[in-house]
Amino acid sequence: MASSSPLATVTDVQARTDAQLSPEQEARVAVLIADASALARQRVPDLPDPPPATTPGVICTAVLRALASPADGNTSETVGGHSRTAAHAGGGLYLTDDELDLLRPPVPAPRATFTIWTV
Template identity: 65%
Template sequence: MPPLVSLASVEDVQARADHPLTDEERSRTTALLADAAAIAYTYVPDISTPPPPTAVGVVCTAVLRALASPADGIRSETVGGYSRTVAHEGGGLYFTEAELDLLRPPRSQPRGAFSIWTVPPAPSTQTGGG
């Protein structure tokens, strides 16, 4: 299998982050980008070359979502009456079905000639006045 084409860079993620990435986050981002590409090519093996223009944004969204998830694997926490969920069931790095659709090649529209069959009107059963 040929090497996977990178779908986004650390700089792409940084451009979309709400704060400057620390050295630790940049290192984790590098690993997450490689993992994200592997996941994307597994679910969408026919990603075009070059990848679609939506690929960078989709991958960065998934990576930022993973960066926001705790690295220690804790999915949720409860303190008193307050509870929050901070990670997806499968872990921090995942693509939604809508995101995967943005990575898939567009569906080709049917081309060529086609036929339209018509049905003649039924004979009239009305009778004259009278």
């Protein structure tokens, strides 16, 4: 996979939500996938090729989270009796530490060294 290839597809995102994406949302999702893919590669420079099987899910989660963020950048909003606060101060598109861990190559098993004492 080329390093600029998206790490997920619009179809992957659609499969992870009950809401039907409009053509406008699909276009935004494609841009967010490209941005999330670039962010993942920047934050995990040793991202394996091919990437781990967890990668599409991680990218889709970040995209869906960005779609759920208020479009105007507000961190909270209230409509009638309903109030919502963004869980991430920056809002928008980001990857959590746990998500980044899912993208990193597995840590090799430690090789133990030992000493045999003779008397």
